[in-house]
Amino acid sequence: MSKFEAKSGAKTGVNPEGLDPQDWDAFRAEAHKMLDLAIDQMIEARDRPWQVVPDDLAERFEIGQGGDVVARINADVLPNHGGNIHPRYWGWVQGTGLASDLIASMAAVAVNANCGGRHHGANEMERVVIDWTRQKMGMPAGASGVFTTGTSQATVIAFQAARVRADTTVRAKGQQARLTAYAGAGVHNATKKGLEVLGVGHENLRLVPLVEGQMDAAALRAMIAEDRAAGATPFLVVGTAGSVDLGLFDDLEALADVAAEEDLWLHVDGAFGAWTRIAEAPWRGLTDGIGRADSIALDFHKWMYVSYDCGLCLIADEGAHRAAFAARPAYLEGAARGLAGGEPWFCDYGIDLSRGNRAIKVWTALEMFGEAAFSQAISDNCRLAAQMGALVTATPKMALARPVVSNVCVFTARADLAPAAQSDLNAQIAQDMQEDGTAVFSTTRVDGILMLRAAIANHRTRAGDVEAAIAAVAVRAEAFGAGS
Numbered sequence: 294m295s296k297f298e299a300k301s302g303a304k305t306g307v308n309p310e311g312l313d314p315q316d317w318d319a320f321r322a323e324a325h326k327m328l329d330l331a332i333d334q335m336i337e338a339r340d341r342p343w344q345v346v347p348d349d350l351a352e353r354f355e356i357g358q359g360g361d362v363v364a365r366i367n368a369d370v371l372p373n374h375g376g377n378i379h380p381r382y383w384g385w386v387q388g389t390g391l392a393s394d395l396i397a398s399m400a401a402v403a404v405n406a407n408c409g410g411r412h413h414g415a416n417e418m419e420r421v422v423i424d425w426t427r428q429k430m431g432m433p434a435g436a437s438g439v440f441t442t443g444t445s446q447a448t449v450i451a452f453q454a455a456r457v458r459a460d461t462t463v464r465a466k467g468q469q470a471r472l473t474a475y476a477g478a479g480v481h482n483a484t485k486k487g488l489e490v491l492g493v494g495h496e497n498l499r500l501v502p503l504v505e506g507q508m509d510a511a512a513l514r515a516m517i518a519e520d521r522a523a524g525a526t527p528f529l530v531v532g533t534a535g536s537v538d539l540g541l542f543d544d545l546e547a548l549a550d551v552a553a554e555e556d557l558w559l560h561v562d563g564a565f566g567a568w569t570r571i572a573e574a575p576w577r578g579l580t581d582g583i584g585r586a587d588s589i590a591l592d593f594h595k596w597m598y599v600s601y602d603c604g605l606c607l608i609a610d611e612g613a614h615r616a617a618f619a620a621r622p623a624y625l626e627g628a629a630r631g632l633a634g635g636e637p638w639f640c641d642y643g644i645d646l647s648r649g650n651r652a653i654k655v656w657t658a659l660e661m662f663g664e665a666a667f668s669q670a671i672s673d674n675c676r677l678a679a680q681m682g683a684l685v686t687a688t689p690k691m692a693l694a695r696p697v698v699s700n701v702c703v704f705t706a707r708a709d710l711a712p713a714a715q716s717d718l719n720a721q722i723a724q725d726m727q728e729d730g731t732a733v734f735s736t737t738r739v740d741g742i743l744m745l746r747a748a749i750a751n752h753r754t755r756a757g758d759v760e761a762a763i764a765a766v767a768v769r770a771e772a773f774g775a776g777s
């Protein structure tokens with residue numbers, strides 16, 4: 294029996310307060326305890342690396358046990374996190390989370406706003422944060438946006454707007470034209486998936502070769518011409534600002550020129566890399582031209598560090614955005630005043646009707662820490678990736694896959710070994726270091742070799758963490774083959 298189950302109503306089994314706690318004072322004490330535990334988790338993040346998931350965890354989560362729920366959360370939920378709160382977590386591309394999220398989330402839950410529409414404060418806040426982001430990205434005034442779960446969902450929204458512009462009857466009749474899209478060879482799978490979901494089909498995504506890490510604009514033009522000659526309808530160019538494997542950036546000015554000449558929609562996948570817009574030089578220059586895009590998909594939960602989930606789709610032409618999604622059946626009709634006022638409604642800008650207040654996490658973080666702190670953290674992450682790259686280069690037999698461009702560093706622990714042995718060693722090092730709590734690298738394949746990969750979107754990482762992690766890799770690399 295939990296502390297909050299019906300007691301006085303025991304005869305009938307009915308709590309007279311329904312689903313509210315019967316004893317708010319007891320509830321308040323429990324909630325305060327939870328808040329303290331959550332703050333402790335952040336303060337002590339350095340001592341709490343990822344740990345192997347206990348075998349019996351699912352049993353411990355089984356429904357119907359009640360008891361001291363906060364104590365159970367402390368025992369079973371808090372220790373079994375995904376690792377990304379830790380200062381030496383650089384796997385995949387994951388943000389760390391911020392203390393401000395605790396306050397923002399409490400406020401969001403207390404209000405419990407449904408941000409699909411109607412007239413209330415959360416929508417006003419979302420519009421303000423969208424407009425702040427629009428300005429940072431250099432998109433024109435009048436651009437529109439909508440918060441999403443993340444870049445994957447923002448990508449689907451942007452592609453649908455692009456598709457409706459190219460094939461205006463698509464909402465009524467389904468896709469008639471054979472549409473083709475173009476992206477650099479390192480594009481994230483979210484682009485492929487988005488095209489699959491929309492029924493464009495991933496075979497209609499042309500992967501344009503890279504030259505010095507950027508989409509080859511001449512090859513792009515040639516592919517567009519070839520597809521047009523074959524009867525297809527090119528509609529979309531996807532530029533990458535921060536590739537997931539290597540942290541590379543397309544030349545967005547060049548892509549904007551091609552898109553303008555060819556009358557194609559330019560979308561930028563800026564999931565993490567878009568935030569170089571607020572970094573120091575030279576990293577800021579990586580996203581020059583991003584404001585010329587027709588749409589941008591980006592995340593706050595990666596390189597703006599707020600807690601999951603929190604992404605954004607920005608669209609330069611609000612009319613094109615609404616043309617793709619606006620629909621207001623009778624039960625959603627707006628009104629001149631009252632709760633059904635408050636136009637525009639976010640349900641006209643995306644897939645979701647019911648949606649929570651994600652913008653409050655960004656708003657609270659910016660108001661608490663200030664934009665300059667984010668510029669600093671993002672620039673520091675790039676400096677740390679460069680430091681990691683320099684340490685790799687300075688360590689005998691270790692080698693970078695590619696020069697470090699932004700916050701991503703990919704390397705092999707022993708370039709002197711045959712490719713298959715390198716892959717085995719790198720995989721083993723990644724797993725060992727994850728499991729013993731030293732540091733989290735993920736892996737990727739470059740030139741056929743599985744390599745160690747760090748994507749630093751972590752405001753807790755310090756120079757000493759990078760030094761310690763590379764030293765630990767070096768020890769394991771030297772030991773490889775010696776004792777076996």
Ligand SMILES: *Cc1c(COP(=O)(O)O)cnc(C)c1O
Nearest residue numbers: 386443444445481483537564592
């Ligand atoms: C993470 C990522 C995505 C997908 O974003 P989600 O927020 O995980 O949906 C897309 N593109 C790039 C470059 C990414 O790093």
